[in-house]
Amino acid sequence: MCLAIPGKIVALDPRNEGSAIVDVLGTRRTIDLGLLQDDRPAGGDWVLIHVGFAMSKISEIDALEQLRLLEMLGESEAALQEVRGYGLDSTKDADSVE
Amino acid sequence: MKYVDEFRKPELIRKAAAEIRRLCDPKRYYRLMEVCGGHTHAIYRFGLKDVLPANIDLIHGPGCPVCVLPMGRVDDGLSIAASEANLIFAAFGDMMRIPGTRGSPLEHKARGMDVRIVYSPADAIKLAKANPQKHVMFFAIGFETTAPSTALTLVRAKAEKLRNFSVFCNHVTIIPAIRAILDSPDMRLDGFIGPGHVSTVIGCRPYEWIAKNEGKPIVVSGFEPLDLLQSIVMLLSQLQRKEAKVENQYTRVVPWEGNRAALRAMAEVFELRPYFEWRGLGFISQSALRIKPSYAEWDAEQRFHVPGIRVTDPKAAQCGEVLKGVLTPAQCKLFGKECTPETPVGALMVSSEGSCAAYYNYEHRKNSELTSLSLPA
Ligand code: SF4
Secondary structure (H helix, E strand, O other): OOOOEEEEEEEEOOOOOOEEEEEEOOEEEEEEOHHHHHHOOOOOOEEEEEOOEEEEEEOHHHHHHHHHHHHHOOOHHHHHHHHHHOOOOOOOOHHHHO | OOOHHHOOOHHHHHHHHHHHHHHOOOOOOEEEEEEEHHHHHHHHHOOHHHHOOOOEEEEEEEEOHHHHOOHHHHHHHHHHHHHOOOEEEEEOHHHOOOOOOOOOHHHHHHOOOOEEEOOOHHHHHHHHHHOOOOEEEEEEEEOOOOHHHHHHHHHHHHHOOOOOEEEEEEEEOHHHHHHHHHHOOOOOOOEEEEOHHHHHHHOOHHHHHHHHOOOOOEEEOOOOHHHHHHHHHHHHHHHHOOOOOEEEOOOOOOOOOOOHHHHHHHHHHEEEOOEEEEOOOEEEEOOEEEEOHHHHHHEHHHHOOOOOOOOOOOOOOOHHHHHOOOOOHHHOOOEOOOEOOOOOOOHHHOOOOOHHHHHHHHHHOOOOOOOOOOOOO
């Protein structure tokens, strides 16, 4: 929950302008852009994600460094687990990742 | 610090460490509090204490939302779920192992309660839509980093007139907790490392009273080793010049004014509670958020009967003193004996970002089994 996860916006969601598809270490998920209304990111931008919501834009260099740190700390797996959990799909039990 | 060369700009890390030694007056003692649990975690993980002079002490503050949540609130949430038929108790993974009086959410699940992990409050809404015959109650926790997401989720639930969804709100705000620590008579802090991600939301202005009225410097900091060392340099040079101001080391992420869209969402949905209990700190006035009457339909505390359970920590638990920097974790009588990460007695042992758990995992166990050390964050 307290992890800030850097993700790259690969596409703005065509079905819902308040959300975007991000790539985090190769995993793609939909996140919410509602908290960046005043400074909307575009495709290719990097954002810091908290609990499925983009909270701030960051530079690519900072994003990559942060991903590297997560890895060094042995926390990239926790970050990925969180990201995989986003947008839980109704056919699958939400706690199957437990 | 184990791996200086593996970090970004190792030469700057060495320079910052040298600068800290230069600015540090060997004749005095420095107590700096990092407010945020993420910082506590990073400080231990990176072994930052190894590069600091012995007379600089980092005190670990109240910024771990899991740790400061009173057990009674966990009991209240679980008791709503137990007494309502067809209710799904949804919460972040961090919540699942928090002990309540009759066990953690995970243990309740094992006994048949419908408990689900969600990674985003937005997903709790999806869960509600997927289960129209059930009610989904999202057990919300966190500081200003997660509160805006809960707020926006409630805005969406209201706009969509989603009837089978509610939030049991336990969001807390960081400023009153800092004030409570500063107000306590045994307080001995010299300055603060300000929280990075909370500040992306609230900005830097809300800290100004700490500098102006309390005369303590505060530097909002990032989470990399270089960030934390630079923040300590900034604090020491303020202290050397006998200054007290708010500085922002983490400008690449934290705007001075914060995130207005996030603040708007919070203002739309939340209002301050007159008081709220914090584990280890007791009741603090205006320190937590509740849902406004205009969102009452989505407020679990309005919809359901809340027993208002209060559980006091055992007298021997010295979490309050540790939080204020009067004692180090290892100085608590229960540390490592009755109180361990596996059997937490006090708040600070509950999550890996709590100061006692961090201390236990990285210092206490240092020379023993360093393998199975980290609790799920
Ligand atoms: S060791 Fe346990 S009881 Fe003592 S201060 Fe830490 S968390 Fe509280």
